[in-house]
Amino acid sequence: MARIELKNIRHSYPAAKGEDQVWALEEVNQVWEDGGAYALLGPSGCGKTTLLNIISGLLTPTEGSVLFDDKNMTQVATIDRHIAQVFQFPVVYDTMTVYQNLAFPLRNRGMNHSDIEPRVKEIAEMLDLTESLYNRAAGLTADGKQKISLGRGLVRPDVNVIMFDEPLTVIDPHLKWQLRSKLKQLHQQVGTTMIYVTHDQTEALTFAETVVVMYEGRVVQVGTPVELFEEPKHTFVGHFIGSPGMNLLPCENVDRKAHCLGSALGIAEKNETQSEQFQVGVRPEFVYFDEVGIPVNLNKVDDLGRYKVAEVETHGHVIKMIVDEGEDIPGENPRICFDLDHTRLYRDGWMVETEEVMP
Amino acid sequence: MNKISNQRAWWLVVPVVVLVAFNALIPLMTVVNYSVQETFGNNLFFWHGVGWFEQVLTSERFHASLFRQLAFTGMILIIEVPLGIAVALCMPRKGPWVSVCLVLMALPLLIPWNVVGAMWNIFALPDIGLLGRMINGLGIDYNFTQQPVAAWSTTVLMDVWHWTSLVVLLTYAGLCSIPDAYYQAARIDGASSWSVFRFIQLPKLKRVLTIAVLLRFMDSFMIYTEPFVLTGGGPGNTTTFLSIDLVKIALGQFDLGPAAAMSLIYFLVVLLVCWVFYTAMMRNEEQ
Amino acid sequence: MRFQKWLVTTLYILFLLLPIYWLVSMSFKTTNEILGVFSLWPIEFTLDNYRKIFTDPTWYNGYINSLIYVVINTVISVSVALPAAYAFSRYRFLGDKHLFFWLLTNRMAPPAVFALPFFQLYSATGLFDTHIAVALAHCLFNIPLAVWILEGFMSGVPKELDETAYLDGYSFWRFFIRIFIPTIAAGIGVAMFFCFMYSWVELLLAKTLTSVDAKPIAATMTRTASTSGYELGLLAAAGTLTIIPGAFVIYFVRNYIAKGFALGRV
Numbered sequence: 001m002a003r004i005e006l007k008n009i010r011h012s013y014p015a016a017k018g019e020d021q022v023w024a025l026e027e028v029n030q031v032w033e034d035g036g037a038y039a040l041l042g043p044s045g046c047g048k049t050t051l052l053n054i055i056s057g058l059l060t061p062t063e064g065s066v067l068f069d070d071k072n073m074t075q076v077a078t079i080d081r082h083i084a085q086v087f088q089f090p091v092v093y094d095t096m097t098v099y100q101n102l103a104f105p106l107r108n109r110g111m112n113h114s115d116i117e118p119r120v121k122e123i124a125e126m127l128d129l130t131e132s133l134y135n136r137a138a139g140l141t142a143d144g145k146q147k148i149s150l151g152r153g154l155v156r157p158d159v160n161v162i163m164f165d166e167p168l169t170v171i172d173p174h175l176k177w178q179l180r181s182k183l184k185q186l187h188q189q190v191g192t193t194m195i196y197v198t199h200d201q202t203e204a205l206t207f208a209e210t211v212v213v214m215y216e217g218r219v220v221q222v223g224t225p226v227e228l229f230e231e232p233k234h235t236f237v238g239h240f241i242g243s244p245g246m247n248l249l250p251c252e253n254v255d256r257k258a259h260c261l262g263s264a265l266g267i268a269e270k271n272e273t274q275s276e277q278f279q280v281g282v283r284p285e286f287v288y289f290d291e292v293g294i295p296v297n298l299n300k301v302d303d304l305g306r307y308k309v310a311e312v313e314t315h316g317h318v319i320k321m322i323v324d325e326g327e328d329i330p331g332e333n334p335r336i337c338f339d340l341d342h343t344r345l346y347r348d349g350w351m352v353e354t355e356e357v358m359p
Numbered sequence: 360m361n362k363i364s365n366q367r368a369w370w371l372v373v374p375v376v377v378l379v380a381f382n383a384l385i386p387l388m389t390v391v392n393y394s395v396q397e398t399f400g401n402n403l404f405f406w407h408g409v410g411w412f413e414q415v416l417t418s419e420r421f422h423a424s425l426f427r428q429l430a431f432t433g434m435i436l437i438i439e440v441p442l443g444i445a446v447a448l449c450m451p452r453k454g455p456w457v458s459v460c461l462v463l464m465a466l467p468l469l470i471p472w473n474v475v476g477a478m479w480n481i482f483a484l485p486d487i488g489l490l491g492r493m494i495n496g497l498g499i500d501y502n503f504t505q506q507p508v509a510a511w512s513t514t515v516l517m518d519v520w521h522w523t524s525l526v527v528l529l530t531y532a533g534l535c536s537i538p539d540a541y542y543q544a545a546r547i548d549g550a551s552s553w554s555v556f557r558f559i560q561l562p563k564l565k566r567v568l569t570i571a572v573l574l575r576f577m578d579s580f581m582i583y584t585e586p587f588v589l590t591g592g593g594p595g596n597t598t599t600f601l602s603i604d605l606v607k608i609a610l611g612q613f614d615l616g617p618a619a620a621m622s623l624i625y626f627l628v629v630l631l632v633c634w635v636f637y638t639a640m641m642r643n644e645e646q
Numbered sequence: 647m648r649f650q651k652w653l654v655t656t657l658y659i660l661f662l663l664l665p666i667y668w669l670v671s672m673s674f675k676t677t678n679e680i681l682g683v684f685s686l687w688p689i690e691f692t693l694d695n696y697r698k699i700f701t702d703p704t705w706y707n708g709y710i711n712s713l714i715y716v717v718i719n720t721v722i723s724v725s726v727a728l729p730a731a732y733a734f735s736r737y738r739f740l741g742d743k744h745l746f747f748w749l750l751t752n753r754m755a756p757p758a759v760f761a762l763p764f765f766q767l768y769s770a771t772g773l774f775d776t777h778i779a780v781a782l783a784h785c786l787f788n789i790p791l792a793v794w795i796l797e798g799f800m801s802g803v804p805k806e807l808d809e810t811a812y813l814d815g816y817s818f819w820r821f822f823i824r825i826f827i828p829t830i831a832a833g834i835g836v837a838m839f840f841c842f843m844y845s846w847v848e849l850l851l852a853k854t855l856t857s858v859d860a861k862p863i864a865a866t867m868t869r870t871a872s873t874s875g876y877e878l879g880l881l882a883a884a885g886t887l888t889i890i891p892g893a894f895v896i897y898f899v900r901n902y903i904a905k906g907f908a909l910g911r912v
Contacts (some may be wrong), residue, residue, distance in 0.1 A: 058543050079549045087540040093558045104558075108549035152548055368737035371729035372745065375789055378726060382786040383752050386763030446658045449651035458900045462893075463659050465900075466666065469892025471864040473849045474885040481672060481878060482665040487680055489668045520662065527658075581756035584849050602758035606850075609762050622759040629754045637747075 002068040002160040004032040004055060004193070009064035011050055024050045025061070026217040032161065032195065037187045039208030040197045043240070047217045048197045052163050055195070056083050068160060084153025084162045088169045090145030094138040098129055101137045102151045109156075123155045126186065143175045150183075154190065161193040168203065180207060201241050213237050229283070230342065235349045238281045244309060244320045247287065251278040251345070257357055258345060261294050261315050266340055270353040279346040284309065286339035287321035293335035301329060312336060393619035411620035421621060423596065424604040425628075431600060432579045435518045439575060440568070442519070443526025448556070450531055461531075464524040476588025479517040483589075503590065507597040510590050514598050517585060522578070526571045533567035534560060569640045573633065580629050601625055666889065673882035680878050695883035705884065708863030711777065712846070713891070715860065718781035720841040723788040724796075724834060731796035732822065736805065746797075749790040757850045760786070765854050779855045780862070784848060788841045795840060799833025832902055839899045846892060863888060 011025040025047045032038060040048050053059040054066060057078040065074045073081055093101050102120045124130045127147045132140065137148055146167055153162045164183075168176045184207055187194050196207050204211050205225040213221045213228065213236070220234040221227075232238035238246030251260040258265040260280045269278075296312040296319070308323045312334065321336065323329060345352050394411055415421050450460050467475070485491035485502045494501040503513040537560065545555045583602035586592070592599035592607070599607070605625065609618035672680060673695055674688040683689070699705040733739070734746055764783055765774070773779040807829065811821040827834070853865040867884050 053543075056543075056547065058546065078546045083547065085543070085547050087544060089538065089540060091540050091544040094562045095558060104550070104554075105548040108551070108554065149544070152544075362736060362738040364739070365737040366739050368733040368739045368742075371733035374726040375730040375749070375793060376745070378722070378782070378785050379749060379752055379789050382760075382764075382783060383755065385767055386760050389763035389766060390759065446654060449654040451651075451655070460655060460659065462896050462900050463662060465896045466889070466893060467662055469843050469846065469889070469896060470885075471847045471849060471888050473864045473867065474888050477867065477881060477885055478665050478669045481882065482668045487684065487878070489664065489686075492684055520665065523658075524662070577754050581758070583756075583758050602756055605756075605758045606761065615762070618762070622756075626755060626759055629756065630751055633751075633754050 001034050001192070003034045003070075004161060005067040005070070006030045006051075006055070007065045007067060009051070009054060009061045009066070011047075011054060011059065011061045011063075023217055025054075028064075028219055030212065030219055030222070032193055034193055035191050036193055037184070037207060037209045038193070038195045039204035039211045040195055040214060041199070041201060041204040041211055041240075042214035043199055046214045048199075048214055049165055051214070052085070052165055052195070052197055055161070056085050056163060057081050082156070082158045082160045084150075084156065084159050086146065086149045086153065086162070086164045086167045088166045090142055090149055090170065092137040092140070092145045092148050094136075096137055097134050098124070098137050098140070098148060099133045101148050102129075102155050105152050105156055119155050119157075123151050126154070126189065127151050127182075142170045143172070143179055146171065146179065150186075154186070154192075159192055161195060164194065164196045164198075166198055167196075168198075168200075176203075183207060201243075205241075213240070215240075231351070232281065232344065233351050235279060235281060235346050238283070238344070242283055242285075244284050246281045246283050247319045248346070249280045249282075249317055249319070251280040253278060258354075261317065263294055265338065265343065266356060267343060267345065267354045268357045269345055269347075270355045277347070278352075279349075280338075281344045281346055281351075282338045283342060284320045284322045286342040287319060287336055288339065289321075289323075289327075289330055289334055290337035291335060293337035295333060295335050298329070298334050390619045390622050393615045394623055397616055411616040412624070415617055415620045415624060420604070421624075424599055424601050427597075427599065428580060428601045431515070431518075431582075432576060434515055435522070435579050436572060436575055438515070438519050439523045439526050440572060443523050443571070444530050444564070444568075446523070446527045447530035447534055448560070450527070452535065461528070464527055467521050467524055470521075472584035473588045475517065475521050476585040479513065479520070479585075480589050483513050505594050507594055510594055510598050514586050514589060517589060518579065518582070521585065522575060525574065529567045529571045530564060533564045537563050569636070573636055573640075576636070577629060577633065580632075669882050670886050673879060673886045675879055675882075677877065677879050692879075695879045696887075698880060699883055699887065705863075705866060708861055708866040708884075709887065711856070711860050712852075712862040712864070712888075715777040715780040715784070715852070715862070716842055716845045718777060719784045719788060719845045720838050722781060723785055723792045723841045724837055727789055727792035727796055727837065728827070728834070729822070731793045731800055732826070734793065734797045735800035736808065746793075749793055753787050753790040753794075755786065757787075757848065761850055761854045764851060768855055774855060775857045775859050777860045780852045780860060781845075783851045783855055784845045788844055791840055791844065792837045795837045796830070796833055799830045799836070803829055835899055835902050839895060839902075842895055843892070 006028050009025055009028040010023060012021050012023045028047075028051060040051065042048050050059065054061045057066075057073070057076060060074065065072050067073065068081065093104060096104065099120060102123060103116050106116045106119065121130070121133075124133050127150065129144070129147055129151065132144065137145065140148070150162070150164075150167075153159055168179060171179060180203060183194070183196075196204065198204050205228075209224065210222060211225060211228055212219055213234075215234065215236040221232065221237045223231075223233075228237055228241050232241065232246060235246070235248055239248065249260055251258050251265070253259075253269070254264070256268045258267055258269075258278060258280060265280065294314060296314040299311040299313050299318070301311070301323075302309045305325075307325055308329070310321050310323050310329060312319050312321065319336070340356060343354075345354050395408060396406060397410075446464075451457055470478070480488075482488045483490045483503055485495055491501060491503075500506075501509050503509040541559045541563075542555065545559060550558070581602055582600055583606065586598050586600060587603055587606075590598045592603045605618060605621055608614050608621065671687055674691050674693070675685070676690050676692050676694070679685060679688070679690055734742060768774045768779045768783070773782070803826075807825070808821065811825055816825070849862070849864045852862045856862065856865065863884065867881060867888075
């Protein structure tokens with residue numbers, strides 16, 4: 001058990017001949033509190049797996065340090081970091097039984113036979129593997145194999161953190177949900193820090209207490225699922241999380257007022273700056289039809305059952321909005337308004353603080 | 360992959376069947392024909408039944424060469440397979456040296472077999488060969504043209520030189536296809552390098568190793584040219600393996616009947632071993 | 647650990663290169679030096695042996711003969727194996743499994759068993775001592791091998807490729823030649839490599855089926871060794887030259903060797 005801290009981590013893979021050095025991780029500072037359930041969310045190629053491998057010691061960062069409880073572990077070998085990892089594709093030792101698989105990490109650490117058995121049985125019970133305990137691991141289905149990979153981490157009493165690298169990739173869709181709730185339940189049971197890497201927002205938001213969003217080699221926001229939804233710190237977060245993602249519209253700063261789509265919005269940047277170019281971000285959930293709003297053209301409406309997604313257009317920009325089941329969509333001359341409490345301003349991609357002003 | 364049933368696919372196979380059948384069936388028929396007949400020259404043949412088969416199967420000469428053959432094949436398998444695995448494990452996995460290693464290692468495989476024999480002959484001769492000089496220089500009396508033990512070891516060494524690379528290449532290809540995650544998981548589980556070999560690499564190599572053993576068994580069982588050029592089967596009969604003996608009988612003594620019977624028995628032995636091996640492998644794979 | 651690995655690989659390669667070095671160095675020595683003094687490298691460096699080979703038609707014709715039948719064999723083997731391998735990888739038909747196993751049994755047939763009947767067969771058909779005879783005879787083991795390798799590669803190509811092409815209105819042969827063959831180009835390369843290799847190194851059948859006109863270089867060598875006594879320098883030079891085509895071929899396919907072994911299930 002340990003608190004893990006990444007300090008000024010930068011990493012680049014050796015560049016091919018004639019290419020410039022590319023940073024897979026730009027600069028990461030991140031603390032993982034002991035016992036937390038974290039999700040590391042981001043699109044493919046954003047540096048998630050690199051970050052994971054740096055924590056586990058499979059990679060040594062080009063710059064920066066990894067601290068476990070304030071102890072510098074940057075140069076410490078994987079085995080001495082006491083971490084566990086579940087990979088994208090199930091890794092089991094084919095020739096061993098499920099029992100032998102689970103006992104393997106303990107045996108490698110020189111634990112007694114008599115101590116191993118109760119431990120393995122306890123974990124097998126937790127993972128619902130008791131029935132197949134003495135079967136060959138190779139014969140199990142993909143989800144069974146992933147459980148074994150996880151089990152090999154759980155059996156070890158000294159594990160600092162269990163990391164999951166997109167563990168549900170090869171699992172059947174109907175089993176994904178089951179395994180995910182199992183993971184959450186296990187986290188509550190054992191209380192080990194877990195870091196769950198994924199590019200799927202549903203997986204991240206349902207599993208984690210804290211979500212770390214990565215984009216192009218840096219951490220853009222750390223927060224609870226609600227914070228990510230309500231206050232995306234970066235346009236990428238707004239766009240990536242939520243379905244459909246946040247509407248982003250160009251916006252001008254006129255007399256300290258944000259002007260968007262030809263009218264003043266009623267919010268402004270709190271700290272005055274010179275810059276005139278902004279983006280306005282508003283989630284489809286916070287756009288509504290209103291008789292005094294901005295006139296738009298209705299493009300189309302998708303009925304998704306519990307709600308409808310309407311697509312409207314004005315000044316050459318498309319805006320998506322979520323309309324509840326019961327609400328009507330005006331047939332003629334629709335006009336829309338933004339919920340100002342949930343409307344954000346972004347400069348160069350990053351959110352700026354706003355205050356309400358008289359339009 | 361589930362395949363579609365389509366009888367017209369036969370048309371695609373016809374050219375192969377015709378060519379191989381021309382080369383395999385007609386000669387095989389000829390062999391069968393000879394094996395049951397007796398001739399006194401002048402193209403006069405008489406029915407001889409299974410007489411030749413009985414003669415071959417009971418002849419001490421056949422037993423001796425079959426025994427030599429089995430001993431040889433066993434020996435080279437015991438040396439080449441572990442050595443090949445060891446070298447493959449030591450080869451670099453990436454970088455510019457990979458190509459260099461692969462090209463140099465594949466070199467012996469592409470040398471005509473009699474050149475291999477000739478090369479080893481002049482390499483091992485005690486008077487002019489580098490190897491012969493070196494061994495004699497160490498104070499060991501070595502002359503493979505006269506000493507049975509020396510002849511055997513030289514033949515085995517030559518085969519190891521010639522064919523270990525095949526095992527290396529197959530194993531290397533097998534090793535390269537193991538995903539990195541397995542090695543990473545093993546590091547996290549704290550496995551020793553022996554455990555990595557025993558529980559990850561060896562199980563994943565099972566298939567290529569089966570193929571390697573099968574190929575080495577087949578080819579070493581058919582070996583003719585290299586030992587023939589190196590030792591000519593001698594000294595005496597000490598390195599007369601099945602093929603060499605067969606050619607001696609068929610072309611040297613022109614005993615067509617016994618040679619044909621021996622050919623068939625020989626072929627059947629190879630076929631039987633391969634079939635047993637093949638079915639065992641398939642059953643293993645299904646499990 | 648890293649050093650040990652490096653050491654094992656280097657020692658093994660040294661072991662492989664030592665006999666080859668001896669052959670090459672001997673090819674530059676005079677007969678007197680070979681028989682008279684023991685020297686690690688040529689003292690009297692001479693190119694006479696090579697000069698002899700390149701000027702004497704019985705020698706250089708041997709090379710040409712070998713190359714001709716090897717190339718013919720490679721072309722025949724791969725071109726008939728392609729459609730057959732496709733049939734085995736895509737369709738189920740009457741007796742397919744037995745046929746496949748039968749083909750493989752021919753890979754297991756010892757050439758010594760077939761030497762005499764081959765001689766009679768090719769004499770009877772009037773093909774004796776022609777390049778085509780050797781090329782056809784080598785089909786016995788090269789076609790099964792090529793089918794085996796190509797089938798492995800083709801099974802790795804998703805069937806959807808075929809289905810899409812047929813839906814797009816391609817006829818079978820047009821699809822096969824325009825789309826499928828380029829897709830498995832690497833596999834064809836590997837198959838050709840192995841056909842070339844086995845045809846190039848085989849001697850027993852090649853020697854049996856030729857006398858003068860199509861005599862392979864390797865057979866010319868054995869004759870020299872036995873009849874003209876100890877012309878070792880010449881023998882070594884001829885041997886050295888037979889290594890060159892192989893070395894060329896390996897160099898060109900070096901990137902496919904490992905892949906081909908893994909995918910082609912050789």
